[in-house]
Amino acid sequence: MKQTLEVDEKIFQDAVRFYGNIFNLPPLASKIYSYLIFDFNKVGITFDEFVEVFSASKSSVSTSICLLLNIQLIVDLNKIDERKRYFFANDDYKKIRFEKIVQKMKDELKLMDELKKFRKIDHNEVDEKNEAYKELLNKSIINIQESLNKL
Known part of the structure; x- marks a missing residue:
């Protein structure tokens, strides 16, 4: 699986630092959230892509996603014809x-x-x-x- 989003590394690192501080997020959760803000077309990012892009364990990604969902920074969606969940930055953040x-x-x-x-x-x-x-x-x-x- 390749990375779906085009990401500017400097802006991404700045976003990770900023959102980590402002929302008091652990590093991986901050990376996931920052990655999602580059989803300008709102195609959604799957769990598997997070695991691959960040070379993180499934349990770590799962924990971070649960945290982000609980504090309403992200939302998820299941498409009718697929089992996969797609994650998006919450527009109401x-x-x-x-x-x-x-x-x-x-x-x-x-x-x-x-x-x-x-x-x-x-x-x-x-x-x-x-x-x-x-x-x-x-x-x-x-x-x-x-x-x-x-x-």
Whole structure:
């Protein structure tokens, strides 16, 4: 089996590093995901091609694919006339990524409110900085949500 996709090695390595860091992926999962972003025509990549292209064990590829499916970075499809599963980068990954960022900001706002209630003592200087930070978080949440609605 030959490699289905044309891949630029430098861009691929940059993508592996970037997505590995941004999504906290293990190396093989990052390679699989990065490889899939070169599937511009959405033909899909089979399990066997991943095994061959990355010279990895079937169990390692399987583990990485399961991880990527669970965190919704990839999707799979079974074609009617074939037993093979084809894997694709999830087109909604940007939306998913930013929804998680918004949720983390909301969680942080909630935690800050709980800490303020627990503290019970006014610290005007600290409160001013916290309020400015909360305002920044709230504005960022609104901005991101408005952009997400466009996706």
